Amino acid sequence: MKNKKLITVMLIIVLSFTIISSGCGNKASKTSKGKQEISTTVDENGKINGLMYKEGLPIVDPSDYSFSIFTDGTKTTDDFYLMPKLEEQTGINVDVQLFPYEVAKEKYSLSLNSGDYADCIGGWILSATDILKFGVEMGTFLPLEEYFEKFAPNIQEVLELEGVSDIMTAPDGHIYSIPYVLSAPKVDFNPYINTRWLDNLGLKVPTTTEELKDVLRAFKEKDANGNGDPNDEIPFSFDPVNKNLGYYAGWFGMPVNDYGFTMVGEKLTFGANSEPYKNMVKYMRDLFNEELLDPEMFTIDQAQWKAKGSTDIYGVAMMYGSGDIMPFEAGEIPEWVPLPVLSSEFTDEPLWFRDSYGTSVLKNQAVITDNAENPEVIVRWWDNMFQLENSIQTNGGPLDIVVFKDGDNYYTDNSKLTEEEKDKYSWVNLYPQSLPRYIPTDFKFIEKVPMFQEKDHVDELYEPYLMEHTIPQYWATAEESAKLSDIQTAIADYIREKTAQWIAGQADIETDWDNYLNQLDKLKLNDYIEMRKKAINQ
Amino acid sequence: MRKKRSKQDKIYDTIIFIILTIIFAVVAYPLYFIVISSISNPEAVSSGRVFLFPVGLTFDGYMEVFKNQQVVSGFLNSLFYTFCGVMLNLALTLPTAYALSRNKFGGKKIVTIFYVITMFVSGGMIPTYLVVKNLHLLDSMFALILPGALGVYNMIVARTFFKMNISEELYDAAAIDGCAEAKFFFKIALPLSKAIIAIMVLYYGVGHWNSYFSALLYMKTETKFPLQLVLRSILVQNQSHLSQTITTAAQQEALEQRRQLMELMKYSLIIVSSLPVLIMYPLVQKHFVKGVMIGSIKG
Numbered sequence: 128m129k130n131k132k133l134i135t136v137m138l139i140i141v142l143s144f145t146i147i148s149s150g151c152g153n154k155a156s157k158t159s160k161g162k163q164e165i166s167t168t169v170d171e172n173g174k175i176n177g178l179m180y181k182e183g184l185p186i187v188d189p190s191d192y193s194f195s196i197f198t199d200g201t202k203t204t205d206d207f208y209l210m211p212k213l214e215e216q217t218g219i220n221v222d223v224q225l226f227p228y229e230v231a232k233e234k235y236s237l238s239l240n241s242g243d244y245a246d247c248i249g250g251w252i253l254s255a256t257d258i259l260k261f262g263v264e265m266g267t268f269l270p271l272e273e274y275f276e277k278f279a280p281n282i283q284e285v286l287e288l289e290g291v292s293d294i295m296t297a298p299d300g301h302i303y304s305i306p307y308v309l310s311a312p313k314v315d316f317n318p319y320i321n322t323r324w325l326d327n328l329g330l331k332v333p334t335t336t337e338e339l340k341d342v343l344r345a346f347k348e349k350d351a352n353g354n355g356d357p358n359d360e361i362p363f364s365f366d367p368v369n370k371n372l373g374y375y376a377g378w379f380g381m382p383v384n385d386y387g388f389t390m391v392g393e394k395l396t397f398g399a400n401s402e403p404y405k406n407m408v409k410y411m412r413d414l415f416n417e418e419l420l421d422p423e424m425f426t427i428d429q430a431q432w433k434a435k436g437s438t439d440i441y442g443v444a445m446m447y448g449s450g451d452i453m454p455f456e457a458g459e460i461p462e463w464v465p466l467p468v469l470s471s472e473f474t475d476e477p478l479w480f481r482d483s484y485g486t487s488v489l490k491n492q493a494v495i496t497d498n499a500e501n502p503e504v505i506v507r508w509w510d511n512m513f514q515l516e517n518s519i520q521t522n523g524g525p526l527d528i529v530v531f532k533d534g535d536n537y538y539t540d541n542s543k544l545t546e547e548e549k550d551k552y553s554w555v556n557l558y559p560q561s562l563p564r565y566i567p568t569d570f571k572f573i574e575k576v577p578m579f580q581e582k583d584h585v586d587e588l589y590e591p592y593l594m595e596h597t598i599p600q601y602w603a604t605a606e607e608s609a610k611l612s613d614i615q616t617a618i619a620d621y622i623r624e625k626t627a628q629w630i631a632g633q634a635d636i637e638t639d640w641d642n643y644l645n646q647l648d649k650l651k652l653n654d655y656i657e658m659r660k661k662a663i664n665q
Numbered sequence: 666m667r668k669k670r671s672k673q674d675k676i677y678d679t680i681i682f683i684i685l686t687i688i689f690a691v692v693a694y695p696l697y698f699i700v701i702s703s704i705s706n707p708e709a710v711s712s713g714r715v716f717l718f719p720v721g722l723t724f725d726g727y728m729e730v731f732k733n734q735q736v737v738s739g740f741l742n743s744l745f746y747t748f749c750g751v752m753l754n755l756a757l758t759l760p761t762a763y764a765l766s767r768n769k770f771g772g773k774k775i776v777t778i779f780y781v782i783t784m785f786v787s788g789g790m791i792p793t794y795l796v797v798k799n800l801h802l803l804d805s806m807f808a809l810i811l812p813g814a815l816g817v818y819n820m821i822v823a824r825t826f827f828k829m830n831i832s833e834e835l836y837d838a839a840a841i842d843g844c845a846e847a848k849f850f851f852k853i854a855l856p857l858s859k860a861i862i863a864i865m866v867l868y869y870g871v872g873h874w875n876s877y878f879s880a881l882l883y884m885k886t887e888t889k890f891p892l893q894l895v896l897r898s899i900l901v902q903n904q905s906h907l908s909q910t911i912t913t914a915a916q917q918e919a920l921e922q923r924r925q926l927m928e929l930m931k932y933s934l935i936i937v938s939s940l941p942v943l944i945m946y947p948l949v950q951k952h953f954v955k956g957v958m959i960g961s962i963k964g
Contacts (some may be wrong), residue, residue: 145913201898224885226898227897229896229901230881230897231895233881233882237882240791241791241795241798242796243798430928431711431712431713434711434712437708438712450917450921474668520918553919554916554919554920555919
């Protein structure tokens with residue numbers, strides 16, 4: 128009796144399994160696309176592949192074509208202002224699938240692994256390693272350079288700017304992504320000094336490391352901010368996320384970044400084990416000893432640092448611009464000026480770290496996938512995006528509403544907008560800000576109230592002292608980049624930890640230094656330097 | 666008349682009282698801190714001036730939260746997912762658990778083994794995603810309700826409960842009176858199992874309310890996002906990327922405003938999102954002690 132029941136149940140289970148498994152039909156696997164000839168033949172209607180006009184607008188007849196872009200970002204309105212405008216121009220409907228960065232990152236890797244990805248993928252979620260893997264190795268991302276040559280004069284023009292196509296070209300000689308070139312400050316972070324404090328105490332902007340010490344002492348001892356309390360000043364403070372202490376080694380001859388690297392002439396060099404670095408640490412240690420540095424510099428978080436800064440207690444601050452700590456009011460003349468590159472007794476040639484040549488080229492900001500039908504249409508859509516008036520609207524706002532043309536110049540004016548319109552035309556709601564566009568680096572909106580005026584000033588002031596070259600970008604395969612980032616993390620963490628200990632006086636740099644060099648060797652410093660050099664030369 | 670306590674007793678009591686008070690403070694303070702932070706000036710919170718009392722009393726955070734369309738729709742969605750999800754969970758878990766608790770049920774062992782295997786071996790993220798995709802559930806509300814509609818662990822807890830509390834003799838007695846299996850389950854077994862039902866509601870409910878990962882994977886339309894996902898997108902904003910491409914004052918201002926808004930909403934969001942769970946716990950707690958304990962003894 129019992130056995131019979133058992134057999135019945137077994138049978139039911141087995142049967143149900145066969146039914147379930149037979150229900151799942153095998154999907155035809157994707158045929159990999161071989162090298163396709165890109166057709167440029169125009170038929171009697173003036174279209175290529177019966178779909179796209181070779182030049183001019185619209186690109187296709189309305190509602191003939193649509194494609195999807197998957198990217199990261201956020202917006203506060205239902206739709207981007209610019210997208211319908213672009214559809215009017217091109218006839219192409221774009222389905223923007225926009226998710227916050229963390230969400231996008233998850234969805235992105237999942238979709239690539241499940242074959243369910245969009246026609247076009249863009250934003251900060253892409254990395255150079257992805258392009259090597261999904262472009263060079265697997266062919267999921269399409270090589271685009273031929274499409275650019277045939278259909279995209281604007282993009283082609285950007286690629287021909289100095290150095291751009293070198294950066295964009297993957298090791299196999301193809302270009303897999305839409306170039307994104309934008310102007311960038313040559314100096315990303317540097318110290319600023321509060322001029323009002325200097326005036327209050329009748330001091331001048333220091334030019335040497337010794338003079339800086341004296342100024343900081345004065346800030347500490349006297350009532351520099353003039354609030355009646357001589358003891359609430361913090362002479363020298365750092366943005367906790369971007370302390371970049373290595374840059375200060377430039378005052379002693381060799382600035383390095385957080386990973387310990389720098390360029391000497393055209394050579395990539397590791398400098399966190401050098402004499403200048405050691406001198407920088409000693410100098411900072413002395414300042415810390417005299418309580419001239421922010422005692423919380425290694426422990427505070429960025430929000431707290433900003434909040435503290437807005438109460439006017441920093442005399443010198445390492446930051447991007449004064450907008451970081453002052454409540455940003457457009458049009459205010461900041462009280463901060465960049466601290467010049469200081470000279471010291473250790474070197475005749477003080478230097479500062481160069482972050483860019485004035486432009487930055489983002490080489491993995493948008494790709495087209497093999498799910499896209501007629502990629503040439505998507506390329507032409509991007510090419511149209513690169514038109515000056517389209518691109519500046521992504522940054523400034525809608526033409527004739529916020530951005531106005533004045534002869535050859537453009538100026539922005541949002542003073543006539545209601546609060547609601549301000550939100551509607553707010554920067555994040557114009558266009559997915561993580562995606563490429565092209566604004567010539569010499570283009571400037573004529574702003575009534577320029578931002579970070581001191582920032583432009585920094586580049587001018589620092590130019591003579593900057594390293595000649597920037598650290599070049601590189602391509603690394605998934606395997607290499609895993610190895611690189613393991614060693615890099617270990618080394619960068621170790622440098623940061625030791626530097627903090629030495630400065631805060633928890634360890635003595637003199638007795639510790641040889642030990643530190645040995646430990647760096649143990650962390651495979653030499654392999655790391657070799658790998659970095661190799662990645663550049665690929 | 667209470668017995669007078671000796672000196673040692675008093676010392677002992679005092680020490681116990683002090684220790685418990687400290688433990689209570691350690692547990693309760695973070696919660697209290699979030700409450701006072703949510704009605705304080707965000708500047709004061711981030712500069713560490715808020716400690717025992719709110720500083721610069723303001724309800725702007727809450728105003729912003731309730732003004733925010735995404736939060737409101739997320740809240741409603743989460744309620745919907747939680748309610749429907751729990752109903753389905755119960756409809757599947759309780760009958761399964763009851764059936765597997767009866768000794769007369771043939772093949773009980775094998776079926777149980779099948780269930781238990783799934784506890785230890787799961788397809789993983791991508792295969793599960795493919796299943797959901799091929800069932801055409803992507804971006805539909807069912808994607809958050811159907812997968813995982815039966816939690817094996819919960820089912821086993823419920824099964825043990827039924828085993829302990831609903832005896833075979835009870836069924837035999839009912840059968841003599843002419844009661845069929847189904848009727849017995851609905852009319853007798855379920856009313857006797859209020860404790861386990863309450864616990865299942867709590868377990869599943871909190872699970873649904875707090876889950877965001879499956880929504881993150883399966884949902885595309887913002888209007889279908891549950892609250893937890895909306896929270897993530899507001900609180901975990903990666904702004905460092907955005908600031909890389911800033912070139913004008915207007916952009917800087919826009920970004921700064923967003924940052925301040927986030928600071929302002931942070932704590933009130935946390936409160937709004939955890940309130941339902943906080944309310945739910947005390948209601949179910951009295952069943953909790955009884956039910957889970959009973960479920961845990963092997964029958």
